[in-house]
Amino acid sequence: MARTETPHAPAGGPPAGDRGDAASLASRRLRRALLVFALTILTATFGYMAIGRLEGRAWSFFESLYMVAITLSTVGYSDVLGVSEVPFATGWTMFVIATGTGVNLWVISSLTSFFLEGDFLQLRKYRRLRKKMRTLRDHYVVCGVGTTGIHVARELLAVGYPVVAIDWNDAHLQEAAQLGALPLRGDATDDDVLAEGGIDRARGLVATLDDDKTNMFVVVTARQSHPGLRIVAKAVDQAAEKKLVRAGADAVVSPSFIGGMRLASELVRPTVVRFLDRMLQDPTMSLRIEEAAISEGSPLVGKTLADSGIRARTGVLVIAIQRPDGTAVHAPPADHRIAPGETLIVIGTAEQVANLHRMVAPDDDADGGRAAPPVSSGR
Numbered sequence: 001m002a003r004t005e006t007p008h009a010p011a012g013g014p015p016a017g018d019r020g021d022a023a024s025l026a027s028r029r030l031r032r033a034l035l036v037f038a039l040t041i042l043t044a045t046f047g048y049m050a051i052g053r054l055e056g057r058a059w060s061f062f063e064s065l066y067m068v069a070i071t072l073s074t075v076g077y078s079d080v081l082g083v084s085e086v087p088f089a090t091g092w093t094m095f096v097i098a099t100g101t102g103v104n105l106w107v108i109s110s111l112t113s114f115f116l117e118g119d120f121l122q123l124r125k126y127r128r129l130r131k132k133m134r135t136l137r138d139h140y141v142v143c144g145v146g147t148t149g150i151h152v153a154r155e156l157l158a159v160g161y162p163v164v165a166i167d168w169n170d171a172h173l174q175e176a177a178q179l180g181a182l183p184l185r186g187d188a189t190d191d192d193v194l195a196e197g198g199i200d201r202a203r204g205l206v207a208t209l210d211d212d213k214t215n216m217f218v219v220v221t222a223r224q225s226h227p228g229l230r231i232v233a234k235a236v237d238q239a240a241e242k243k244l245v246r247a248g249a250d251a252v253v254s255p256s257f258i259g260g261m262r263l264a265s266e267l268v269r270p271t272v273v274r275f276l277d278r279m280l281q282d283p284t285m286s287l288r289i290e291e292a293a294i295s296e297g298s299p300l301v302g303k304t305l306a307d308s309g310i311r312a313r314t315g316v317l318v319i320a321i322q323r324p325d326g327t328a329v330h331a332p333p334a335d336h337r338i339a340p341g342e343t344l345i346v347i348g349t350a351e352q353v354a355n356l357h358r359m360v361a362p363d364d365d366a367d368g369g370r371a372a373p374p375v376s377s378g379r
Helices: 022-054 063-070 087-116 121-135 149-158 169-177 189-196 212-223 238-247 255-267 270-281 310-314 350-360
Strands: 141-142 164-165 183-187 205-206 230-234 252-253 286-291 317-322 327-328 343-349
Touching: 022 063, 022 087, 063 087, 087 350, 121 350, 141 149, 149 164, 149 169, 164 169, 169 183, 169 189, 189 212, 205 212, 212 230, 212 238, 238 252, 270 286, 310 317, 310 343, 310 350, 343 350
Parallel strands: 141 164, 141 205, 164 183, 205 230, 230 252
Antiparallel strands: 286 343, 317 327, 317 343
16 A cells, blocks of 8 residues: 555544544543542532531531542441431432442543553653653654655654654654654644644754645745745645745755656666665765855854865865855865855765864854754664
């Protein structure tokens, strides 16, 4: 069966506002049962006190509560209030027994379900995830972790970036969670879902759903709520690329176009393709092609590549430099003088790239305006 992204709830599924979380539902069921149990006890207690006043008996709150407790628990030590001498009190006791028995069974079944059927552990896990999600920063939000999105999440996690995965499909979310992503079940076009995923603290968002219209909704929603966020969208149809850019995407990727280019590359440059595959997929080879922006105040501004000591101090290899006007210098010479606004394109391990980000940062900004990714220990 083909794997697809599922951005919206399937027909008959839970609404977006609820997101169908079983742990949350179990918690609400238990709270509701305990609330009814407490109301039953209070109603029965005040009922005995009212009957006592009508019959001229001074039954205190504690005495009435004790009578309710031994009645509902079926202990029945003794008739502490003397209800057998008060006809209406006898009837009230029978009513308390009948009602209390049903409420007791409801509470016991709710407790049993909550603890023995895994709802308690699931609720604790749910709360831990939400707590971690609320404190997450500089992460990426991947909307749709199906055929395309799961590979996006895997690569981001491999280079050390935290990921929040949003999808309706539980199997997709489980696979993403096994990789190390924080799963969030819901509709990626919902403002509340994106807010729960920490979009206001995120480094970027990827819309990888299998429908261009839905991807466009995600882009528009994310752009309106967070104008400064970097957004990359998947285009199922190449004709949708310009529309996605107009909707607010910073970049659009067409898997069909990239797939075609890959097929052609396999024909004419197989050695290069195999090298890149090993670089990206071999767990023992953690090399990546990365970038590092040079900002005003960077200690490297005005230095040549030879004088900068980038290779000696970080281990990365500078393979290209992009100028502020968009032009690029490929295989830059050693005497190239680094200028503000340029971006270094380098190849190196996650740890080497992190060292480079710290090296290019201005002296008063340890991250240089772009936090370095945490160093990954591998896949």
